[in-house]
Amino acid sequence: MRFNEEDEEKYLKLINNTRRGSNKDFEELFRRYWPLVRRLWQRYNISGLELADWEQEARVVMLEVIRLYNNQGPRMFSCFFKECLTNRIRDIQRQTQAHKRIPAGCLYALSDDFAETLTDFLHHSPDDIIYCRQSLDRLLCHCSTFERKVLVYLHTGYSITEIAGTLDCSKRSVQSALHRCHGKLLKVLMK
Numbered sequence: 022m023r024f025n026e027e028d029e030e031k032y033l034k035l036i037n038n039t040r041r042g043s044n045k046d047f048e049e050l051f052r053r054y055w056p057l058v059r060r061l062w063q064r065y066n067i068s069g070l071e072l073a074d075w076e077q078e079a080r081v082v083m084l085e086v087i088r089l090y091n092n093q094g095p096r097m098f099s100c101f102f103k104e105c106l107t108n109r110i111r112d113i114q115r116q117t118q119a120h121k122r123i124p125a126g127c128l129y130a131l132s133d134d135f136a137e138t139l140t141d142f143l144h145h146s147p148d149d150i151i152y153c154r155q156s157l158d159r160l161l162c163h164c165s166t167f168e169r170k171v172l173v174y175l176h177t178g179y180s181i182t183e184i185a186g187t188l189d190c191s192k193r194s195v196q197s198a199l200h201r202c203h204g205k206l207l208k209v210l211m212k
Contacts, residue, residue, distance in 0.1 A: 032095035039087050051083055057103060065110045067117055068180055075110070082109050159209045164202060171198040 032053075038046035058079040062072055086102045161169055167188070174184045181199075185192045
């Protein structure tokens with residue numbers, strides 16, 4: 022952010038009043054940094070992190086930054102706040118990826134004794150694979166263009182909210198399309 026002397030005084034006043042407990046000044050200060058908060062949310066685009074949730078996280082970060090801030094001027098405050106926000110969103114990103122890690126206690130050495138009990142769920146019989154592919158082909162033939170798009174986005178890991186944003190429609194439309202697809206899949210599998 023660029024500051025002139027008048028802006029610096031306003032920001033320092035907002036920071037100091039917020040430190041003393043002024044909610045009104047906190048809201049004003051947060052409003053001034055809102056573009057930064059929104060820009061970071063858009064840049065990192067974490068699946069499942071709604072803008073409202075990120076706003077709450079950013080408010081907590083700002084309160085902590087104000088508590089730790091040592092009156093070195095609004096430029097330093099801005100840099101410190103941006104750095105703390107960036108660190109927080111990276112922490113959230115790491116937390117969302119943590120479920121992919123396998124705890125060390127769950128890993129076993131592959132010995133001959135253990136190999137007999139190991140089942141490979143990723144490799145199915147050729148008949149199962151052919152049946153699955155034929156069922157998917159029949160399902161896609163019965164789906165509309167919109168329903169096919171929803172299925173593709175869902176299969177690639179998009180959330181319902183992200184699909185709605187990408188296809189420029191409501192979450193309800195996406196949920197309805199998924200419900201219709203589910204019904205069509207049941208009909209295909211019953212044949």
